[in-house]
Amino acid sequence: MKPAPFDYYAPETLEDAVALLEKLEDDDVEAKILAGGQSLMPMLSLRMARPEALVDLGKIKSLDYIREEGGNISIGAMTSKRAVEDSALIREKQPLLHAATLHIGHRQIRNQGTVGGSFAHADPAAEYGAIAQALGMEMVVVGPDGERVVVADDFYISFLTADIDSTEVLTEVRAPVMAAGTGWAFQEICRRQGDLAIAGTAVTLRLENGNCTDVVIAVFGVNAIAARLGDAEQLLNGKAPSEALFREAGRVASAELDEPISDVHASGEYRRDLVATLVRRCLLEAVERVG
Ligand SMILES: Cc1cc2nc3c(=O)[nH]c(=O)nc-3n(C[C@H](O)[C@H](O)[C@H](O)COP(=O)(O)OP(=O)(O)OC[C@H]3O[C@@H](n4cnc5c(N)ncnc54)[C@H](O)[C@@H]3O)c2cc1C
Structure with a gap:
């Protein structure tokens, strides 16, 4: 058609x-x-x-940039995802955002697709939804009344709907530079490489006196918008990492999902099981990264 x-x-x-x-x-x-x-x-x-x-927006070259400022990595909305993939600054200072970008579609998609387009489109299966939640990102939106900054928690409203009015343009997204000593991991499952994910998770954490602290777990692909999994995060904070604890965290994470989507790709129950596994795997990987 x-x-x-x-x-x-x-x-x-x-x-x-x-x-x-x-x-x-x-x-x-x-x-x-x-x-x-x-x-x-x-x-x-x-x-x-x-x-x-x-x-x-293709002719607005002022919206194509990646720079570090005020403790953040700021990315102009018209920056391609390929530029994020190729950015040494992002790979070094915000490796979770970098890792997630590599999972978006194919290289041809990342050449053409923009960072702003991905955030604005608000697809529940988009990697960047989880990254926005996991990193507490900020979105800059400009309209007739000027500029406003929206935090990730308020930005995603529902399926394919972000907090951008019809007269507004998303101009920039900001991710904090990852603090030294942070462990992170990103995992997703899709039917074929380059497909949108059936489910995925992003984790960041730190270790203090050998115990997990500042644990953040974000999930995407399972509900209308990506979300943090607070019960699982709480379970982990203050406890020593172990395979058994992470298995339990996966179980708690999966239980706190509110009616996961069932569609032609997978049932809600399958997605629930995936989340338990992905959370456990991400936690193990994140702790390993802290060293
Ligand atoms: C084969 C294939 C596989 C894909 N796989 C994945 C995947 O695995 N993960 C994933 O996340 N995505 C995937 N995508 C989608 C891809 O990442 C898109 O690039 C992205 O969703 C939209 O970015 P875009 O620049 O192409 O925006 P467009 O398609 O041009 O726009 C998307 C929406 O956002 C709005 N919009 C765009 N920019 C702005 C702005 N600056 N301000 C306000 N509104 C704006 C548009 O009006 C439109 O509603 C895939 C796409 C294809 C074709």
């Missing part, structure tokens, strides 16, 4: 893009932002989305 007809705009500055989105909204024209098109174009072709106008 081919997309339904739409008007195409390619503003060259962020200010022009926001002004255009505001005008289209005032004129009652349904508009969509186009970034790398890796999710939007298939949706248009399948006519799952029929916007009357596309606002392509």
